[in-house]
Amino acid sequence: MTPASGRPAAKSTPQTRPAARTPEPGRGGCLAWFFRLLGWALFLAVLGVAGLWVMWGRDLPRASDLDVLEFSGQTRVYDRTGALVGTLTPSLSSGGSANLNLLKLGQISPWLQKAVVTSEDRRFFAHHGVDYIGIARGVLKGLLKNDLEGGSSITQQVVKNTLLADLEGARTPERKFKEAVLAYQVDRSFDKTKILNAYLNVIYWGDGGRSDIVGAGTAAHAYFAKNASELNLAESVYLATIIPAPNRRYKDFKAYRPLMRSLLDRMVEDGQVTKAEADAAWRTPIYPAGWRLGWNTDGTLRSAALENPGRIQSNIRLMESGMRERYLYRHYLQAVEKELLPLVGRKALYAGGKIYTGMNVQAQQAAEQASLNARNLPDGATLGIALVSPKDGEVLALVGQKLTGERPSDWNNAVQAKRQVGSSIKPLLYALALEKGWKQSDTILDAPITGTDYQPKNYDGRWTGRFVTMRYSLDHSLNLPTVRIAQELGVPVFEDKLRDLGFDVPKNLGLSLSIGTLEASPLQMAAAYATFVNGGLYHQPTLVRRFDNAKGEAVYKRAAPESRRVWDAQTAWLGLDMLRGVVNDLSEAQGGLATRARIPGWEVGGKTGTTNDIKDLWFAGVTPTMAGAVWVGKQEGGVMPAWAYSGTVPTPIWQAAMAGALSGVTPTRFVEPDGITYRVVRQVSMAFRTAEADQGPVQHDGRTRREQARTPTPPTPAPQPEPEPEIIREPEPAVIAEPTPEVSEIPALPPEEVPTEPVVTEPAPDPAAPAEIAPPEPLPTPEPAPEPELVPEDETTGDVTFTPEDPGLDSLPPLDEAAPGQ
DSSP states (O other), X not given: OOOTTSOOOOOOOOOOOOOOOOOOOSHHHHHHHHHHHHHHHHXXXXXXXXXXXXXXXXXXXXXXXXXXXXXXXXXXXXXXXXXXXXXXXXXXXXXXXXXXXXXXXXGSOHHHHHHHHHHHOTTTTTSSSSOHHHHHHHHHHHHHHSOOOOOOOHHHHHHHHTTTGGGTTOOOHHHHHHHHHHHHHHXXXXXHHHHHHHHHHHOEEEEOSSSEEESHHHHHHHHHSSOXXXXXXXXXXXXXHTTTSHHHHHTOHHHHHHHHHHHHHHHHHTTSSOHHHHHHHHHSOOOOTTEEEEEOTTSOEEEEEEOOTTHHHHHHHHHHGGGGGGGTTHHHHHHHHHHHHHHHOHHHHHSSEEEEEOOOHHHHHHHHHHHHTOOOOOTTEEEEEEEEOTTTOBEEEEEOSOOOSSOXXXXXXXXXXXXXXXXXXXXXXXXXXXXXXXXXXOEEEOSOOOXXXXXXXXXXXXXXXXXXXXXXXXXXXXXXXXXXXXXXXOHHHHHHHHHHTTOOOOSOOGGGGGGTOOEEOHHHHHHHHGGGTTTSEEEOOBOEEEEEETTSOEEEEOOSOOXXXXXXXXXXXXXXXXXXXXXXXXXXXXXXXXXXXXXTTSOOEEEEEEOGGGOEEEEEEEOSSOEEEEEXXXXXXXXXXXXXXXXXXXXXXXXXXXXXXXXXXXXXXOOOOSSEEEEEETTEEEEEEGGGTTSOOOEEOSOOHHHHHHSOOOOOOOOOOOOOOOOOSSOXXXXXXXXXXXXXXXXXXXXXXXXXXXXXXXXXXXXXXXXXXXXXXXXXXXXXXXXOOOOOBOTTTOOBOOOOOOGGGOOSOGGGOOOTTO
16 A cells, blocks of 8 residues: 555564663662662661660660759658658769769869860760760770770760669670660750769769779869869869779879870860860879879979878768768668669659658667677678568668778678578578478488588588487588488478578579578578568568658558468477577587577577688577578678687677667567477477377488388498598587587486497598588587487487487476477
8 A cells, every 4th residue: 555645655674672781780780789788787777676675675764763963862761660760862873882972063173074074975965875986986996906995975874873783884785775775865854964963973983991982072082182162173184084993093193194184185175174274284283192292393293102092091081970870770771772762763762751661770779789899700801680570571670781980881781792601501401301290309310421422521521420310410510411301302392492481592502502502691591580480481571661752642552561381380380499409409618509699588599600611601590579690701702710600700799689689678488389299309308299299210311212112221331430631720529419408407317328429530532522511610619518318229220219208307498498378
């Protein structure tokens, strides 16, 4: 067909597309890949932050809790009778120390404020809590110069030392994440001046002896014996330069003097001071406490000698001399604060109001006096005392340090210290055996442990090779029979009982748990021993009854005390009877471990405890109205001298505190439950369940009933006389026969031929088995005591012949008996 134009139609040919060009590698492709990777990195970062928030971000402290500087300390504290005992003073902590001398920003020299900002966080007024540029600079310096520089801002350091103080400065991802989040929240909640004010009150400025130098007010007095508001520019720059390492930099003034010039130059760069002011400060002579310095007119040093570093402590004591009323009942009030803080928060706690506690002022004063008068402590040792009410678990008194009349350390050993408890744990194991049907008269083999690599020893390295009664074993704090009891009962069973009694029990202690490798505080031990007095009920220790705010509205009210039954009433009484035996069965001349705990007119029971190498000394005990525990040891841990033992160091402190708390109180007796009967066994009056009183003793050698059914009783290891191993301690008494009251108190009995129990030294253990020396229980040097009249053992079976007697014929002092129904 011809088109209308008359032109012939063009021949149609298929069109060919040009071949697609393969993209050449270049800038565009690289950018695309970069943005993809960046997008994935951002996505993963967001996902990671979300994960961290799920793990750690939902349980953060409130940033508003930091605002304690606005309050004047009008929250009053009252004892159990409603009498005023103190005021909670707002404080900020740095590590384990608290600053009770909080200053407003107007009370701190402006020169010190400027010097600290330039030295510690030059971008403080520009960033939002976290200085990412500072962090990057610190990381870069660490990579290039192998000199790791901290990048924490002032805000982060405030958060670390206050809101996150419980993490104790641990360098963990959790702490760093929480620190960053809270720093951002704090920066949004407070203006910069308040944050700087908090920092200047919380920063650590060195070791002040019994307490750390925390805060600008204390630092100004410690180093220059003046108020913080009076510091000049030169003194302020000096204090700012020593912040990173105050103890080291204080001791080498000459080496760190150039840092002051460097800081002054940076302050000029930042516009904080003029060049003239900086030069004048450089030429100004300063004299930090304890230093004799000679100056040239150009600001250079002519001479420098540290003559009296103790001057710092003298300056602090002078400052604190007018603040001693703040230290009355310090550790009890501190514990009140710690109990309430997580319940109501800082802002509510310090905004005013009334706190009603369970403090017994007489007991608190007696405990503080006992600490103040404790003269027999080893050098460098301190202590902790806790007294509780068995009735409801209320804390009656707390002393957390050896008191000297000056400000005590802020660390509260009565509550915070967890130390190995030694043999003071044994009554809890023996009570567990009594709960399982054992009797005080049942006997346990006193011989080396077999069938295990664990090889404890008795305190003096000797053993009798005989079956001794439970009562005898506890009176003498024998380790070998105690470990056999744990073997037979089972360590897991004992662990469960200890958890019921409020202890945190690791799972890897094994048989050593039975002789005291558990770590606990005096308050925990006092609460556990209280169960022997109240019929077997455990109460979680508490201090605060009620807290009303300034308007009289109840902010917190403790619910009625909840109890948990850990012993039946009869078991608790049998355990109590054994505790009374430790205190009363033997005189000190006969090797009595706890005779110094006796309180005239009062019934007393208790147990001593000593750990390996004499690192920890304990006494825990009870009276009818109070239970208490005393720990003595070195704050940083460490060995005490060989002369120190639990019967003469913590026991008299416990006795002084308890006797003072009971002074003027009409003595009462322990309340005995129904179903208890007494029998005299080997001249010792023992309590029994009535149904078991006339049953003969049962022998125990550490094997379970199933093991005993499978195999016959293994032969007792034959004594192998050999020279006694040298024990570097004061002279120890020989292990004497079953517990004997003083001879003068016992009427003569018909003469009877008694086989003497041999006392032998233990044969050397198998070299393949690791030998472990159990915590020693040293004793005072004994006077010769006549052998007690014992009932002979049956030579064929080894069982103890049991002769029940009417308790009315018992010739022991009446303290060992309790009147029925009391």
